[in-house]
Amino acid sequence: MEVKIENADTETMVKMIGRLDSMNSGEVEKAVAPVMESDMKNVIIDCSEFDYISSSGLRIFLTMLKEAKKKGGKLSIRNMKAEIKSVFDITGFTPLFIFE
Amino acid sequence: MIKIEHLSKNFGDLVVLKDINIEIHKGEVISIIGPSGTGKSTFLRCINLLEVPSGGVIKINGENILSPKTKVNDLRQKMGMVFQNFNLFEHLTVLENLTIGPIKLLGKKKEEAQNKGRELLQMVGLAAKENSYPGELSGGQKQRVAIARCLSMEPEIILFDEPTSSLDPTMVSEVLGVIRRLAQEGMTMAIVTHEMSFARDVSSRIIYMDDGLIYEEGTPEEIFDHPKKDKTRTFIQRIRNFQYKIENKDYDFYGMNNAITTFCEKHFFKVQQIQAILLVVEESLQLYFDKDNIIQRNEIIKSGGGINLSIEYSEKDGQIVVSFVTTNDLPSIIKGAEVSDGISMAIISGMTESVEEDEIDGRLRLIMIMHLI
Numbered sequence: 001m002e003v004k005i006e007n008a009d010t011e012t013m014v015k016m017i018g019r020l021d022s023m024n025s026g027e028v029e030k031a032v033a034p035v036m037e038s039d040m041k042n043v044i045i046d047c048s049e050f051d052y053i054s055s056s057g058l059r060i061f062l063t064m065l066k067e068a069k070k071k072g073g074k075l076s077i078r079n080m081k082a083e084i085k086s087v088f089d090i091t092g093f094t095p096l097f098i099f100e
Numbered sequence: 101m102i103k104i105e106h107l108s109k110n111f112g113d114l115v116v117l118k119d120i121n122i123e124i125h126k127g128e129v130i131s132i133i134g135p136s137g138t139g140k141s142t143f144l145r146c147i148n149l150l151e152v153p154s155g156g157v158i159k160i161n162g163e164n165i166l167s168p169k170t171k172v173n174d175l176r177q178k179m180g181m182v183f184q185n186f187n188l189f190e191h192l193t194v195l196e197n198l199t200i201g202p203i204k205l206l207g208k209k210k211e212e213a214q215n216k217g218r219e220l221l222q223m224v225g226l227a228a229k230e231n232s233y234p235g236e237l238s239g240g241q242k243q244r245v246a247i248a249r250c251l252s253m254e255p256e257i258i259l260f261d262e263p264t265s266s267l268d269p270t271m272v273s274e275v276l277g278v279i280r281r282l283a284q285e286g287m288t289m290a291i292v293t294h295e296m297s298f299a300r301d302v303s304s305r306i307i308y309m310d311d312g313l314i315y316e317e318g319t320p321e322e323i324f325d326h327p328k329k330d331k332t333r334t335f336i337q338r339i340r341n342f343q344y345k346i347e348n349k350d351y352d353f354y355g356m357n358n359a360i361t362t363f364c365e366k367h368f369f370k371v372q373q374i375q376a377i378l379l380v381v382e383e384s385l386q387l388y389f390d391k392d393n394i395i396q397r398n399e400i401i402k403s404g405g406g407i408n409l410s411i412e413y414s415e416k417d418g419q420i421v422v423s424f425v426t427t428n429d430l431p432s433i434i435k436g437a438e439v440s441d442g443i444s445m446a447i448i449s450g451m452t453e454s455v456e457e458d459e460i461d462g463r464l465r466l467i468m469i470m471h472l473i
Binding site: 021022023052054055056058059083086087089090091092 | 353354371372375378379382383385386441443444446447449450451
């Protein structure tokens with residue numbers, strides 16, 4: 001699992017690459033910590049190379065969303081594959097997020 | 101009609117039949133099914149003494165056929181046998197194949213035997229072939245002649261030893277059609293077969309043999325729809341099984357996932373189906389090793405012999421059963437999930453058709469059913 005963070009003027013792009021499961025969720029949590037510590041005005045999670053998510057990953061997405069909302073920011077998910085989106089669907093997470 | 105008690109058969113050190121006990125009644129059609137090499141054909145061959153049993157009793161109409169006084173030829177006249185490879189006399193015509201036995205062994209006159217032979221050829225749909233030689237016939241036709249020849253000896257029971265297994269698939273139905281007709285006419289038959297739908301349709305009783313024993317028997321509905329025992333179920337539903345042992349919380353997650361993926365790929369699961377299974381397994385283990393009580397739960401699991409993960413895939417209907425079995429000292433996983441944040445159980449419920457928990461042999465089992473779409 002790899003997390004790439006790119007900061008631009010108006011947005012922060014977090015690119016998730018690979019599989020986010022219970023074994024590596026701790027590392028991912030650490031990797032996205034700087035984003036959550038930022039003002040989180042406009043965060044985009046790019047999932048074009050994201051292949052798997054379990055509940056541990058969902059919890060990280062949820063924490064990021066809460067953090068963004070708390071700071072009056074916006075968090076969107078971009079290019080998520082259908083099979084991963086289905087995990088958001090069945091857990092009822094889909095309406096919480098903005099999918100682009 | 102036939103009563104078999106404690107029948108056994110060894111070939112040297114190899115035990116093929118262990119302890120067979122069965123009664124066959126007049127008019128019954130019994131199909132004997134089971135994996136290859138489990139003694140089905142040997143059992144049939146023991147009944148008419150083509151193989152000499154190592155032990156036990158076989159009584160036909162009350163007479164112990166293993167007694168030295170038994171006249172084996174008289175016995176064989178009561179019992180017809182149809183073999184995989186037809187065993188026709190290649191140098192005789194079809195009609196001669198049907199008349200030689202009745203003339204030589206039953207003392208019938210040639211004309212009477214020929215008339216009966218023609219009648220039987222008519223019945224098996226081969227009246228036009230009476231002057232052909234076996235070498236001029238297809239496999240299906242040869243087997244129909246073999247059945248007619250068997251009937252020409254007016255047997256009380258016919259034993260079929262995989263009558264269609266050496267036939268081209270296009271010829272199977274013509275032979276099964278003849279056997280089906282005999283069943284309708286009330287002929288007593290014991291059939292070793294791999295044709296499951298045929299066995300289901302034609303039989304009054306099914307015997308499932310495994311490891312030299314009658315492992316389970318019952319009506320076709322009981323055996324095919326509600327098999328009680330594991331091996332029967334595995335065979336009937338063509339179940340492919342994956343097992344993995346999780347010793348404690350430090351199990352090899354990626355090793356396990358690789359093994360599951362390899363199993364799934366071997367059975368041509370699609371990528372998203374594999375992901376769904378991996379997800380169900382991962383989320384279940386999240387519940388087993390609940391973070392809030394991980395030390396305590398890990399100790400219980402470790403001292404209780406770990407968790408046995410099983411994934412069973414039925415090629416018959418595409419059903420996948422994922423189950424985890426561990427010590428029942430561990431509190432209910434489903435109840436535990438109710439007090440968690442619910443995400444793991446939501447994923448499991450969304451990916452499966454049912455999630456249940458029960459006790460099996462004093463161990464706690466979490467069982468989840470999925471279907472390949």
